[in-house]
Amino acid sequence: MRYLLALDEGTTSARAALYDEEGRRLALETQPVDCRYPRPGWVEQDARQILERQLDTVKALLTSRGIKAREIAAIGITNQRETVIVWDRRTGMPLAPAINWQCRRTAEFCTELANSPHAQTITSKTGLVIDAYFSGSKIRWILDHVEGVRERADAGEALFGTVDSWLIWHLTAGKVHATDITNASRTMLMNLATDNWDPELLDILGIPAAMLPRIIPSQGIVAETSAFGGPIPIAGIAGDQQAALFGQGCFRKGLLKNTYGTGCFALLHTGGEIPVSKNRLIATRAASSGDERAYALEGSVFIAGAAVQWLRDELQLVDSAEETESVALSVPDAGGVYCVPAFVGLGAPHWRPQTRGTITGLTRGASRAHLVRATLESIAYQSQDLFEAMVADSGQPIQELRVDGGAARNNFLMQFQADLAGCPVIRPEDTETTALGAAYLAGLATGAFRSTEQLAELWKAERTFEPQMPRSERDRLYSGWKNAVERAG
16 A cells, blocks of 8 residues: 655644545644744744644654655645745745734735725736735735845845745755645735736735746646655645645535634635635635636635634633533523634634724623633634625525534534534534645545545545524524624724
C-alpha cells in the first residue's frame, strides 16, 4: 500500500494526516501554532514557527507509523488563507511577522479604498469585497511600514506568499515559488476571469509583481520534496475552505458546506460560472480536478471557535471546548442573552470592521451557562446570516448543509444550526475534511483516485440533524439576534 499525506496548516494548529487509497484517515498528528495580539485588532504569527510545527507533525506521524518516504504516493497541502508572509529570497527568512487573516490593522486603508474611484474595478475583477481580511492590503502594509522591504521587493529580493507558498518554498529548498488558484483568488490581486495577477490591481495597491508567486492549478504535480527522507511529489494544493468543500464531496453546483473552525466559512458551489453577489458575499475559485473551472459563493464569519477559546482561556468559564455542550444543555435556553463576538469586527454579510464584541440581554439571573450557550448560539446565528444571503443570491432554498471542523462535533450547536437553517445538517464520518480535500486532490493527480465520482461514493454521513424548532420560535430568536447585531454598532 502507498499512502497519501496531507499537510494542514491552520490558524491555531499545524496538522499532518495520513490516508489510504480508500480515503480513510489512518493517523493524525497536530501541534499548536501561536497567535500574537500586539495591539487591539492586530493578529500576528511567527512564520518560522508555522514551518517548524508543520514539519514536526509530519516527522512525528511518519515515525509513529514506521512509514518511509517511498511509501508516500503524494503530498497535498492545505492552509489558512489570506495570511501574509514576506521573506528574503536568498536566506528564506521572514522579513516581518506573518500578518494573520484575522488582522484588522489595514481596516482604515481599506475603508478609504472602498470609497475611492478604484472600488468598482477591484470588486469586479476579484469578486471580493474590499476588506482588511484579504491579503493585498496586508502586503502593502509590510511594504510601507517595515524598513527596507519595499526596496528589496522592487529589486526582486523579497518574496510574498500565503502559507501554501511559504511551505512549498521551504519544502523544495527554494526551488519553487508558487501558489494555487484558490489561494491566489483570496489576495485581492488576481483577476477571477483570467486566473492571473492583474497589473491594474497591483498598481492600485502599489505591489511589485516581482515578489508574487506563480499561480498554478489546485491539482497536479508541482514539484518533489526531499524534506522527509526521500523524494515525494507535491500534487495537490488548496486553501483550507476550498479543500474542505472538495473533501465534503461538493463537486457540483448547488452543494453547500460550512466549516466550524476558528471562524466559520460557508461555500456554495456555483459550477463553472463566476457568481455575482447582491448580498455582500464574495466570489472565489473552488478547487477542481483537471482543467475545468469551478467557482463558489462564500461567506466568512471571523470569530466562531475563537469565541469558545475566549470562554476557555480568557474568561475561564470552561476547562475545554468539549465542555461547552453539556454546559449549554444545562439550561433550557440562553435566557434572552445574545453574544455578538465581533472581536475583530463583523465579516460577511455585514463587513463592519469597527464593530466590537457585545453581550446583550443580561439580567441578574444570567449565569455562566447562559453566557456559554449564547456564545455557541452566536456561531449558528452568524452562519445563518450567510445562508440567508446565499438563498437571496441564488434564489434557491438550502436543501442540506454539510458541516465539518472542530466545532461540528458539538451536537448542541449542530442541532441549533439545523433548527435555524430549517434544513438537515449532515456531519460526515471524518470531520477533518480540510486535510481530506488536500489528500483527494493529491490522489487524483497521481492516480490513487480515478475521478470525483469515485470520491463522492467514498463520502459517508455520520449523523444527520433534522430541524425540530417551530418556525415561530426560530423567527423570534433570530429577530433577537439581528437586534443584538444592530446594537453592537
